[in-house]
Amino acid sequence: MHRAIAWFARNSVAANLLMFILVLAGVLALFTVHQQTFPNIDPDVVMVNVPYLGAAPEEVEQGVCVRIEEAVEGTEGIKKVRSSATEGQCNVIIELTEDAIPIQALNEIKSKIDAINTFPRETEKPIVSKLAIRHGVMDLVLFGDVDERTLKEIGTRVRDEVSALPGVSQVSLSYVRPYEISIEVSETTLRRHGLTLERVADIIRRTSLDMPGGNIKTSGGEILLRTKGQAYTGREFEDIVVLTGSDGGAKVLLREIATVIDGFEEGDLAARYNGVPAVVVKVSRIGKEDIIGISDTVKAYVDRLVPTLPQAIQLDIWQDESKILRDRISSLLATGAGGLVLVMLILSMFLRFRLAMWVAAGIPIAMLGTVAMFPYFDIEISMLAIMAFILVLGIIVDDAIVVGERVYAHEIMGKPPIRAAIDGTWEVSTPVIFGVLTTMAAFLPLIISSGRMADVFGTIGWIVIISLVFSIIESQLILPAHLAHRNHETSHATIGRAWTRLQDSLSGAMGDFASQVYRPFLQKALAWRYLTTATGVAVLILVMGMIGSGRIVFSFFPPVEGDIVFATLEMPAGTSIETTTEAVKLIEAGAKQLRAELDAGLADGQPSRVKAILSSIGTHLDRGPGPPRLPQPGRSNYADVAMELIPANQRDMLASRDVGDRWREIVGAIPDAVKLSYSSDSFTAGNALDFQLAGRDIDQLREAAAEVRAELSRYDGVFDISDSFRAGKQEIKLSLLPEALNWGVALNDLARQTRAAFYGVEAQRIQRGQDDVRVMVRFPEDERRSIGNLEDMRIRTADGTEVPFTSVATFELGRGFSTINRLDGRRVINVTADIDRTIARPESVIASMLNESIPEILRHYPDISIGLAGEQEERATAMASLALGAVLALVIIYTLLAVPLRSYIQPLVIMSVIPFGAVGAILGHYIMDTGLMFFSLLGIIALSGVVVNASLVLVDYINRRRREGVELVEAVATAGVVRFRPIILTSVTTFIGLLPMLSRGGDPTTAFIIPMAISLAFGVLFATVITLILVPCLYLIVEDYITWGELDREARLADQDAAYDTAQASMQPAMGGGGN
Known part of the structure; x- marks a missing residue:
């Protein structure tokens, strides 16, 4: 060196x-080197999504989730398997071990899931992919007091144009319902023409199609053959011939027996921006894509776009991450x-x-x-x-x-x-x-x-x-x-000499000290x-x-405040969209009142402390980085309202948590709401208190969860206690009467025909632009509104005989589950709570629960286990x-x-x-x-x-x-x-x-x-x-100690020398006497 x-x-x-x-x-x-807010965090996780449209959570669990869990069991590299069964969909999250090779694990998991041949017939193809976190760049909000189709058409155009911009790869249109062509035929009409819903769907499949027919080789070259007859719009479907007379004369067109609605899926999904209907074009990035470059490109496009928009539609940018x-x-x-x-x-x-x-x-x-x-x-x-x-x-x-x-x-x-x-x-x-x-x-x-x-x-x-x-x-x-x-020369400038004297003084003072x-x-x-x-x-x-x-x-890891305050609303399952919308309007009104309070006293020209208010009905708003949002039916009982604040340094460091607390005070309680919570955290390690109960009997889990909630409520400073169990919508459970066998009606016949009537039969799917449009055949809406419609329904036997529903089947009312969560093959319920750390410590509460309350609960429910999750697991x-x-x-x-x-x-x-x-x-x-x-x-x-x-x-x-x-x-x-x-x-x-x-x-x-x-x-x-x-x-x-050790060693050596000398001295006379 x-x-x-x-x-x-x-x-x-x-x-x-x-x-x-x-x-x-x-x-x-x-x-x-690209710039970004935080480093990319892409966990080694494989996601599996299987749509099972129209199915209840229990059916999804048993028919899809359990079979996926069994298929991947024992696969090398898997750490945990979490699954969630909701209405019409199964989501499975497979967490890999740290030493697993993600691509190999993905391929093995995919091959095992593709080999499953026992999924219900109505399920769609499983989507298996490695989790790729999408980081938001900005949201383009299109809003105006116009109809849903107009907003979606403008949003689709904007999405397509932004997708074509250089450097932009991740664009999606959010908070919109998918297009759907609904063909509604009444039961009376079906009976008059001797048709069934499945028969109508089959006629549409055979009539509406494009099919290649090979080619003809002529001396002048090859000529392609094509059969072209695919219908793409409601009007084109209306012209399909359903029936013809025996002599080939009279024809019955679809529009003569059915109402064809070229609209949207039957679901509940909408967004509002400052109280006005809206759609959101989400611009995201994956991996190392340049957030600044993407933002600049999109903003330049927005400047060109705004003058071309219809007068009734406006555009605003929500949560511009590049500016942040x-x-x-x-x-x-x-x-x-x-x-x-x-x-x-x-x-x-x-x-x-x-x-x-x-x-x-x-x-x-x-x-x-x-x-x-x-x-x-x-x-x-x-x-x-x-x-x-x-x-x-x-x-x-x-x-x-x-x-x-x-x-x-x-x-x-x-x-x-x-x-x-x-x-x-x-x-x-x-x-x-x-x-x-x-x-x-x-x-x-x-x-x-x-x-x-x-x-x-x-x-x-x-x-x-x-x-x-x-x-x-x-x-x-x-x-x-x-x-x-x-250069060692001394400065002759006055400032230089003065600075040198100051240095000498300080150095001298330090040396003297x-x-x-x-x-x-x-x-x-x-x-x-x-x-x-x-x-x-x-x-x-x-x-x-x-x-x-x-x-x-x-x-x-205390929560980190963000600039957006969220109000999360959950009403009882089955609540109508109208009731949820009225609740959202109450929360929005509270937000507007709060904005007026926060802006009171601001000088002219100062920006409002609340930039905008965005609401979603039927789903939750996106919160930070996450996996791509998969299409799923809206839930009429879910809603979010969010206030975007100006940056903290521009609002006098006003804490977003304080804004959320005041919002909570203004809104108060929402009648019948299962959950209404306010949060402003941009990052959190999870709930401060999170006890995870696992078992196979859902009733035992519910009872045990209730006891855990009761025990937590005894501690001072513990609040917002809840669990993840939610009762689902009311269910009508069908079963066959013994007489059904006399008519030759099997349970499969009953299930298939009631599903066709009330959910519908998918005749086909067509591609319109980037949209996948389903064509559904079902009863009209007014024949699907009451239990009486079910009782009046006719069941067709194999020979075409029509039998009243009440002659072959019965039903009972019940209530299922909203969501069924599973972990490693067992059902789980999480009991969560927050804690005021100035009153109590999470560690103390957890220690007390684990040492006192939990063992007692486990004695009552020996078939379940209770562990820690959330912040404590992390x-x-x-x-x-x-x-x-x-x-x-x-x-x-x-x-x-x-x-x-x-x-x-x-x-x-x-x-x-x-x-x-x-x-x-x-x-x-x-x-x-x-x-x-x-x-x-x-x-x-x-x-x-x-x-x-x-x-x-x-x-x-x-x-x-x-x-x-x-x-x-x-x-x-x-x-x-x-x-x-x-x-x-x-x-x-x-x-x-x-x-x-x-x-x-x-x-x-x-x-x-x-x-x-x-x-x-x-x-x-x-x-x-x-x-x-x-x-x-x-x-x-x-x-x-070293010196004492050396002295002690020297003393011992001296004592040994002295003893040796004494021994030698005592031996000399004896040796001398022996010599005489």
């Missing part, structure tokens, strides 16, 4: 070229720039200006070098990446400070600049390099972490580690050359080293007790990964310290600062009035590598002085004074670099990283005191 340092120090051209290469590569990467990304990245860059300026200011106050500038230059060089590596580590420019750079801002300059300060010390000795640069850098190269390596080791747990947030942690870890690698390159190879060849205050104090601490150490341990115990006493609350995974990472980091740090020190004991002395760094981190959270979080623990682990650097440099200097023959206590005291300035400077720059980030405490943008920044900033400050006082004391205590 000495040779490399010397070569670069003497060859400034090589050093400058290396610097320019790193800078240029980083700048080029800035223009090529730009605003937040700009804000974070300003924060980072503020930290950089503060670091440079601190350096220039204590180091000569040119020296300070070259030391500070290591920051952008290391950062740009890191950016240049982004493509190779699959990292993109994101808010998280910028936060990671801010986090490491004050750390990557530490080694440059140590090198720069030591080179300056050698210059003061009178050495030539090049020799001073070489000697100063080489003197501290070992502790500097190994110190940086320990910091890298401390961030290793972030890279090897597992769980849902592993990609987030990994991005931070890789950026910090790569930055530290380039900081070593810069401080050991580039910086010495710059320091050796910098080190020699006149710190050294006497250190000497007393060394004299009373056991009392000093005991005092430090006492402080450690007291601060740790703050967590146990509840003064500092620990929460795994917490268990993350904490286990964190513990493993922490142990690994400590082992590596110990090894890296033991190698340069050539000692087994001294690394433990240095690592003694780690728990005291944790003390500083805990006190920092107390000072900042912030609870400990999972990110806080990550910060403490990362802190362990940072705080040992100063101790390593200190101990290395002590060892160096002792090898030169300096007395032990004097060497320790001198080392503290000599290393005082670089230790203080490195600690202060680390703290100052994080200060702008800490000042953003109320900003949800930085909610992920602030707890980590608090741990690092305050942990470094407190550990600095420990390094300067406690580490020297511990060093002497270790030497005391």
